[in-house]
Amino acid sequence: MDVAALCRDLVRIRSENPPGDTRDAAEYIRTVLAGIGIGSVVVSRDGRRCNLITRHGNPSLLLCGHIDVVPAIPDGWSHPPFEAVEEEGYIWGRGSSDMKGGCAALLAALEKVVESGAEPPTEVAFVCDEETGTGYGIEYLLARNVLHPCDTLLAEPTPPLSPCIGQKGLARISLTFRGEPGHSSLYPAVGKSAIMEAHNLISFLQEIHEREYQVGREMEGIIGRSSLVLEDLFGIKGLDHILKRVMFNPGVIRGGEKANIVAERCELDLDLRVPWGCNAGEIVSEIASRVPTASMKVTAVSDPSCTSLSAAIVRRLCGAIREEYGCDPVPIFQWAASDARHLRKAGFPAVEYGPGEVTTIHGIDERVSIRSLYRAEEIYRDVILSYC
Secondary structure, eight states: OOHHHHHHHHHHSOOBTTTTOOHHHHHHHHHHHHHTTOOOEEEESSSSSEEEEOOOSSOSEEEEEEOOBOOOOOTTOSSOTTSOEEETTEEESTTIIIIIHHHHHHHHHHHHHHHTTOOOOEEEEEESOTTTOSSSSHHHHHHTTOSOOOEEEEOOOOOTTOOEEEEOEEEEEEEEEEOBOOBGGGTTTSOBOHHHHHHHHHHHHHHHHTOOOOOOHHHHHHHHHHHHHHHHHHTOSOOTHHHHSOEEEEEEEEEOSOTTBOOOEEEEEEEEEEOTTSOHHHHHHHHHHHOTTSEEEEEEEEOOEEOOTTSHHHHHHHHHHHHHHSSOOOOEEESSOOTHHHHHHTTOOEEEOOOSOGGGTTSTTOEEEHHHHHHHHHHHHHHHHHHO
16 A cells, blocks of 8 residues: 555545534545454444444554544635645645554554565544544443554644643633623613623633643743744744643634624634643633623533653654654654543553645645655654564
């Protein structure tokens, strides 16, 4: 199997989430695994959002990837987002970096290990619901106890020398504010605006954002190194606050009835990323106390998590990266979130590492370097062999 060809095939299989239908992608991977003598089973709550797993009696390593991708509107793309055009040393398309390129590299590496005659003590999980996190993917598998806790490698895209050993916490909250309608010419003397209630909460979140939290010396060092990697990646200086503070995004707001009516209703969807030294639940509680009359629904909450630098999976992965690139890796903490948080909470020492152009993830002209696919394949092969 050629890793670039696998990546192109996977990108061409539509699996946007929403709606999250991964049947075709799971069937393609099932066929690939069967071709190298590895059986797999589909596990699904609804028959459409499909996870594919393999089984081993006593696994030492779990290889994990997600096969759902975020939607893509074709406007503005250099190449149609689901045609997987190969040009200028890249494969272009939605999911090429996040993370069908990584899934392809896992499959190609696994084939090399099997063909070498080794018997890898691994399980594989390709999941359907990482991009929306609505309980059909890794959370569903963990709840059903179909995965055995062991060292875990997730093929999420990372900088080539920087495996991700930890990530910030996460809170997603939906709020509905109720106002008292009236004629706009009398506001604010008469009436109560639901939109202004939402605005006041956003102002309070800015206050929370200004706080900084204390952490231990080792963690502070990792955060500092991670911030430098982040700055280099995006070409922007002064990003150290991203890993140290609560970051928030009022991603969706819907409100009001008419310009000359004081708004009676306003809905606000928030995404918050929570740093080390801070408890996600406490932040959620603080927000709830600030808006006692609003209806509030928490759709996701998790604390920051990390895997120890001394963990076997971290040491073995760093050794494989060093062998491939000839220089020392720099393990980092991540500013975003992934399925690693659920796995760590369930007792899996998890680390992320994979091919991809990180700055194009979820954006127009997402792409993956073909060279990075081959290098990731070699690194994965070395890691798998180290467990054989």
